[in-house]
Each structure stands twice: as C-alpha cells, then as structure tokens.
Amino acid sequence: MLNTIAIAFLLMFFSWTVAPAQPVMLHPDRMREDLRIFRTILERGHPSLYAYIAHDSLDAIFARAEHSLDHDLSVIAFYKLLIEVGNAVHDGHLLINPPPDAARFSSYVPIILKLIGEDFYTDTDDFGIPIGSRILAIGGVPAGEILSRLMNYAPSDGFNVTRKYRSVEMFFPQYFNYGFGQSESYEISYQTPSGERNVVNLRGEPFDSLKLRNTRRNSYFANDHGSASGMDFFKSHINPRSPFVEFVSRHGIEVAVLTVNSFGDDIVPFKDRLVQIFREIREKKVSDLIVDVRRNDGGYRPNAIHLFSYLTNIPFREIVAESVTSLAAPEHEYVTRMLLDERRFLTEKFSGYPEGDRWVLRHDSAESIMLPEDERFDGSIYVLTGGLTFSAGATFALDARNNGRISIVGEETGGGYYYHNGEFPAFYELPDSHISMVMFMERIDHVVADSTRPPGHGVMPTYPIQLTVSDLIAGKDTQRDFIFDTLIAIKYAR
Numbered sequence: 001m002l003n004t005i006a007i008a009f010l011l012m013f014f015s016w017t018v019a020p021a022q023p024v025m026l027h028p029d030r031m032r033e034d035l036r037i038f039r040t041i042l043e044r045g046h047p048s049l050y051a052y053i054a055h056d057s058l059d060a061i062f063a064r065a066e067h068s069l070d071h072d073l074s075v076i077a078f079y080k081l082l083i084e085v086g087n088a089v090h091d092g093h094l095l096i097n098p099p100p101d102a103a104r105f106s107s108y109v110p111i112i113l114k115l116i117g118e119d120f121y122t123d124t125d126d127f128g129i130p131i132g133s134r135i136l137a138i139g140g141v142p143a144g145e146i147l148s149r150l151m152n153y154a155p156s157d158g159f160n161v162t163r164k165y166r167s168v169e170m171f172f173p174q175y176f177n178y179g180f181g182q183s184e185s186y187e188i189s190y191q192t193p194s195g196e197r198n199v200v201n202l203r204g205e206p207f208d209s210l211k212l213r214n215t216r217r218n219s220y221f222a223n224d225h226g227s228a229s230g231m232d233f234f235k236s237h238i239n240p241r242s243p244f245v246e247f248v249s250r251h252g253i254e255v256a257v258l259t260v261n262s263f264g265d266d267i268v269p270f271k272d273r274l275v276q277i278f279r280e281i282r283e284k285k286v287s288d289l290i291v292d293v294r295r296n297d298g299g300y301r302p303n304a305i306h307l308f309s310y311l312t313n314i315p316f317r318e319i320v321a322e323s324v325t326s327l328a329a330p331e332h333e334y335v336t337r338m339l340l341d342e343r344r345f346l347t348e349k350f351s352g353y354p355e356g357d358r359w360v361l362r363h364d365s366a367e368s369i370m371l372p373e374d375e376r377f378d379g380s381i382y383v384l385t386g387g388l389t390f391s392a393g394a395t396f397a398l399d400a401r402n403n404g405r406i407s408i409v410g411e412e413t414g415g416g417y418y419y420h421n422g423e424f425p426a427f428y429e430l431p432d433s434h435i436s437m438v439m440f441m442e443r444i445d446h447v448v449a450d451s452t453r454p455p456g457h458g459v460m461p462t463y464p465i466q467l468t469v470s471d472l473i474a475g476k477d478t479q480r481d482f483i484f485d486t487l488i489a490i491k492y493a494r
C-alpha cells in the first residue's frame with residue numbers, strides 16, 4: 001500500500017502548487033454535519049480509538065468542538081478544529097487535509113529548517129543567515145510557540161514526538177501557513193552560531209523555489225557521504241525509493257551501507273533487488289553491514305520481511321493479532337476510494353473471528369516466509385532509525401530490536417512499539433467542507449521481546465544518538481559516524 005508520507009503528498013499536492021484564492025466560509029450547520037460524519041467514521045471504524053484517550057475525554061473534546069461552531073468559519077479554521085480532535089487520537093496513520101480550494105498558497109516562509117531538540121536551526125546558508133543559526137521568532141511569534149502549534153498538524157503513534165519533529169521539518173512552510181496564515185514577507189529573528197542576534201525580513205517564496213533549495217539541506221550530509229553536489233546527492237541517496245548499497249572504507253575497514261528509504265516498491269522487483277545486493281555484499285566479503293531506514297515511512301510488509309530474512313539467523317514472528325471494529329468502511333457514501341478490495345481484506349478476512357465488539361485474527365499468514373535466507377549476512381549488523389521510520393519501517397526496526405544481536409542507532413522510531421494501525425486505508429471526503437481524511441482500519445499488535453517498555457512510544461534504539469548543532473554546521477552524519485567511529489572501531493580494536 002502507499003505509505004503515509006506518500007498519501008500526505010497526494011492529499012497536499014495541489015495546495016502546494018496553485019495560486020491563492022478567497023477564503024471559503026462555512027455555515028455552522030454545515031460544519032456540525034461534517035463533524036458528525038467525522039465522529040461517526042472514527043467511532044465505528046477506527047480500530048484503536050481509545051488506546052491513548054479515555055472515552056469520556058474524547059467525548060468532551062467533540063463536545064467542545066461542536067460548541068465552538070456558533071458562527072461562520074473558514075474551511076482552514078474548521079480544518080484546524082478537526083486536526084485538534086484527530087491529534088487527540090494519537091494515530092500516525094490518521095491523515096486529515098484541507099481541500100485544495102481552501103489552501104491555495106502562493107507565498108511560503110522561505111527558510112529551510114532542522115529541529116534539534118526543540119529548537120529550529122537553519123539547514124541551508126541562504127539569505128546570508130549562517131547554517132546552524134537558531135530561529136528565535138517568525139513574525140514576532142516565539143519559535144517555541146510555533147513548534148507547539150505546528151505539532152498538531154503532524155500525526156504520530158502514541159505520545160511519540162520524533163515523528164512530529166521530522167514531519168514539521170519536512171512540511172514546515174505548509175504547516176506554518178495553516179497555523180499562522182500566509183504573508184508576502186516574513187520577519188525572521190535568529191541567533192548565529194557565534195551568538196549574534198539579528199532580524200531580517202524575507203519575501204515569501206513559491207513552493208517550486210523552496211523545493212529546489214530543500215535538496216541542499218546540510219542535514220542530508222552530502223559532503224560527509226563524499227558528494228560535492230547537494231542536488232546530485234539528493235537524487236542518488238534521498239529521493240530513491242528502491243534499496244541501494246555502497247561500500248565505505250573508514251579506519252582501513254570496508255563496510256556495506258544498505259539504504260532502504262521505502263518498502264513501497266512492488267514486491268517482486270524489491271525481492272530481486274535484495275538478491276542482487278546481498279550477492280554483491282557476499283562478493284565483497286565485508287564483515288559489517290549498516291542498514292539505514294531513517295527515512296523509511298513504510299510500504300508493503302512482505303518487503304520488510306524479505307529484507308529482515310537476510311539479517312536473521314533464526315525464524316521470527318511479528319504479529320500477535322490483527323483486529324478491526326467494523327467489517328466495512330463506515331459512512332460509506334463519503335468514501336472516495338480504496339486501495340484494496342473491501343470484501344476480501346475486511347469481510348472475508350475477519351468475519352469468522354468475532355471477539356466481543358471486534359473481529360480478531362490471531363494467526364499470521366506471512367509466518368511461512370519469516371525464515372533466515374540461505375544467503376543471509378552473518379557479520380555484525382547495525383540499523384539506523386529515525387522519527388520518519390514508520391509503519392512497515394518501524395516493524396522492521398522492531399524485528400531488529402527483538403533479535404537481540406543487532407545494534408540499533410539513532411532516534412526512537414515514529415511507528416508504535418506495541419501496535420500500529422494500518423493495512424486497510426479508507427479515503428474520505430466530508431461533504432460540505434470537502435476536507436479529506438484517510439483512516440486505516442486494522443490494528444496490528446506486535447510481537448515484542450521486552451514488554452517492560454512504557455506504552456505510547458516507538459522502537460527505542462540501542463544507542464540513542466542525536467544530531468548535534470556543530471555536526472549540522474559541519475554537515476557530519478552524527479548517527480552514522482557513531483557506528484563507524486565508535487561501534488566498529490571498538491570492535492576491531494579488541
């Protein structure tokens with residue numbers, strides 16, 4: 001299936017590329033009807049609606065939302081209200097987007113930013129602002145307040161914030177316009193790495209200009225990876241969706257670095273590519289393998305299984321149970337499309353397994369392929385994870401965590417540790433506001449080796465390593481360098 005970032009781009013595409021329009025206003029009665037439909041979809045079809053919020057607490061949020069609909073609102077204002085409700089569910093697969101007609105922006109805040117901790121830092125050297133300058137305020141709004149407000153637009157599993165931070169980075173110009181409105185110019189207050197405070201007024205830019213400059217982010221680490229051109233590195237390393245391998249020599253040791261930015265490729269070509277990659281790794285006779293899934297937002301589960309079968313020396317399991325609360329998409333007249341056949345993947349799959357108020361499947365048809373490959377890699381394995389590691393990407397990281405012999409380096413994954421929602425997406429459009437949403441209807445409970453971890457978080461790395469401001473300025477890949485300079489160096493120093 002499409003991963004959530006791909007779906008988000010589909011939903012947002014037109015609002016990022018067309019000219020501005022007059023605000024569309026909605027009557028309270030129209031908004032109440034859309035809110036009712038939105039609530040019914042969630043209450044009848046969401047597979048884990050009350051996992052992170054009590055029933056009465058969510059009821060109270062809906063009641064406050066309805067009570068606030070006592071006057072006309074713009075579609076964007078109503079969208080922001082739905083976003084606040086959706087954010088309370090804590091589901092990274094629940095996507096809500098305004099209609100193109102209501103969010104036609106011609107001007108965006110033009111700075112490219114990176115979040116380190118809870119602070120924004122410039123990620124390019126545009127406009128005479130040095131890389132690594134900390135943003136203090138935009139348009140007089142303190143940076144902390146900006147982050148707090150924009151986090152609502154970035155769905156995440158449970159109480160995880162790493163996915164929210166990475167999503168805010170990626171969609172910052174769009175989210176900023178949602179939260180604060182577009183402007184012809186933006187007053188930027190910042191502090192340089194040397195401590196000097198400055199204020200600059202920058203004209204807003206169209207999306208195409210921002211998209212081009214985004215390829216030159218220092219946090220893509222083109223120089224550290226041996227590339228002189230940010231654009232070329234973006235095309236060869238950041239943008240590709242198919243897996244690729246490189247062989248990097250550090251300290252006289254050659255290491256295979258396998259980058260898997262997505263599991264969204266068709267299953268047969270993906271598997272064929274893995275055969276080629278691991279044949280090449282065997283021919284090189286390397287003893288260390290880094291698997292980079294920091295930008296892997298998910299995709300097809302069999303692809304993640306096939307990859308892990310090359311890394312494990314024992315059979316493995318992923319799923320305790322799959323469950324749904326409905327055998328059909330609720331409020332069906334407002335469904336605009338489905339990527340999968342509803343009867344086959346809901347009714348026929350689950351109807352024979354009722355348990356209480358839901359249907360629960362407790363066997364995994366994919367377990368037959370969760371076996372070590374004959375040509376598996378038997379050396380030392382390190383997996384790089386980040387906030388964008390989500391859905392099937394996070395499940396792959398959990399396989400590595402459960403395995404025990406694989407080191408995980410980087411950030412907590414954006415995908416949930418104990419469970420995630422996924423598998424069957426239903427696309428909706430609310431009839432009056434034309435706000436679109438995607439709800440995934442299955443809950444997937446995971447096999448976990450360590451059940452002592454608190455709920456509501458992602459897969460934690462063995463070695464939590466964060467990008468530092470000094471490494472951002474230098475363009476150094478802090479997390480990957482930790483594997484080379486610490487873990488591998490210590491291994492061969494023994």
